[in-house]
Amino acid sequence: MLNIEVNGRTPDLADTHRLAGVNYGHFTTMQVRDQGVRGLGLHFARLADGNEEFFGWRPGLDDEHRLRGLILRALGGARDASVRVSYLPGADRSGPPDVVVQVSDPASAEPAAPLRVRIDPDFRREWPEQKHAATMGLIRAQRLAVAAGYDDALSVGSDGMVREGTVWNVAFFNGDEVVWPQAPMLKGITMVLLQIALTMQGVPWTMRPVPMSELLDFTAAIAVNSRTVRQEIVSIDDLTYPAGDKLAELIGEAWESVPFDAL
Numbered sequence: 001m002l003n004i005e006v007n008g009r010t011p012d013l014a015d016t017h018r019l020a021g022v023n024y025g026h027f028t029t030m031q032v033r034d035q036g037v038r039g040l041g042l043h044f045a046r047l048a049d050g051n052e053e054f055f056g057w058r059p060g061l062d063d064e065h066r067l068r069g070l071i072l073r074a075l076g077g078a079r080d081a082s083v084r085v086s087y088l089p090g091a092d093r094s095g096p097p098d099v100v101v102q103v104s105d106p107a108s109a110e111p112a113a114p115l116r117v118r119i120d121p122d123f124r125r126e127w128p129e130q131k132h133a134a135t136m137g138l139i140r141a142q143r144l145a146v147a148a149g150y151d152d153a154l155s156v157g158s159d160g161m162v163r164e165g166t167v168w169n170v171a172f173f174n175g176d177e178v179v180w181p182q183a184p185m186l187k188g189i190t191m192v193l194l195q196i197a198l199t200m201q202g203v204p205w206t207m208r209p210v211p212m213s214e215l216l217d218f219t220a221a222i223a224v225n226s227r228t229v230r231q232e233i234v235s236i237d238d239l240t241y242p243a244g245d246k247l248a249e250l251i252g253e254a255w256e257s258v259p260f261d262a263l
Contacts (some may be wrong), residue, residue: 001081004102005074019088019100026050026132027086028189029226031107034079036260042189043085050130053085055097056208067099068263074101077263081106082227086133107227114234115223115241116164118150119212125155125164128184138166152223154236157183162210166222170233173247175219177204190224190255197254220245229255 006015027050028043037043051057067085075081082104087097123141126134129194129221141153155163164170164185171191172179178198180191198205213219220241221233230251234243 001078001103001105003074003076005070005101006098008070008073008099014091018091018097019218022088023133024054025086025088026130027084028131029082029084030189031084031226032071032075032079032081032263033106033260035075035263037083037263038260039189039193040261040263042192044188046131047085047087050132051097053130054087055089057096066095070099070101073263074103076103078103087150088133095236103149110233111248112228113151114232115151115239116149116235117154117221117233118145118154119150119156119237120145121156121158123153123155123166124157125184125186128164128186131186142166155185156212160212162212162215165223166224168228168231171224171247171251172210172215172218173220173222173245173250174217175222177206178247178250179210179218180205180207181210182207183209188225190229193258194224194229194251194254197257198250201254203250203254215239220247222247222251224251230247 003010011019028046030037030043044067048059049061071083071085084102086100088100090096090098120141123137126137145151145153152168157163161183162170162181164181169188169191170181179194195205215236216239219237223233225232230248232243232248234241
C-alpha cells in the first residue's frame with residue numbers, strides 16, 4: 001500500500017521535482033487503525049505549532065477539519081495504515097505551505113526485535129523541539145552504529161546526560177518506576193501518551209536528567225515511537241539488560257489503554 005497526495009491530489013511532475021529538492025519542513029507520523037488514531041489531537045497540535053515556527057503561518061479554525069479530509073482522501077478507504085503528514089514550502093513561497101500526505105502499510109502488531117544500541121556522543125538532534133525534515137544527523141548515526149555491529153544509536157550530550165534514540169524516545173526501569181530522560185530532545189507523541197496512560201493506571205514514572213553513569217542501575221530499557229511502542233533494548237554498548245523485563249509489560253498494558261480518536 002502506497003499513496004502520496006499533495007493538497008489532496010496526486011502530485012504532477014512539477015510537484016515531484018519541486019518537493020524532491022526541498023529539505024525544509026516538518027511532519028508527524030501516525031498509525032491508523034480502523035480509521036482511528038491514538039492522540040490525534042496531539043498530532044494536529046504538533047503540526048499547527050510547526051506551521052507557525054517554520055512558515056509563520058497560523059492555520060484557520062477549520063484547518064483540522066480540512067486535514068482530516070486530506071488524510072481520509074489519501075487513505076482511499078483503507079482502514080489500517082501508516083500515515084505521514086508533512087508541511088513543505090508551497091510553489092508560492094508567500095502563500096501557505098503544501099500538505100503532503102503519505103500512506104503506507106501499517107506497522108506490524110508484533111513486538112519488534114530487541115535492539116543492541118551504541119552510544120553516539122556526536123549525534124545531536126537539530127532543533128529538538130520540532131519534528132522536521134533535517135534528518136541527516138540521525139541517519140548518519142544509525143549508519144555508523146550498524147557499521148560498528150549494533151542496531152541503532154543513542155544520543156548522549158556533552159554533559160554526559162542521556163537524550164534519545166535516532167527516531168525513538170527511550171525509557172528505563174529501576175524496579176520501582178519508569179524513568180524518562182529530561183534533556184534537549186523531541187518529545188514524541190507516543191511517549192506523551194504513554195506517560196498519561198501510566199499515570200491513569202497508577203504506574204509510577206518520572207522524567208528527570210539521566211546521567212550515563214546511571215545506566216548501570218537500571219534493570220531494563222525500551223525504545224518507543226509510533227511504529228514500535230515497546231521495543232526492548234537488550235544492550236547499550238557493553239552493558240546488557242535481560243529481555244522480558246517487567247518494563248515491556250507495563251508499557252504494553254499502558255499503550256493498550258490509550259483510546260483511538262476517529263478521523
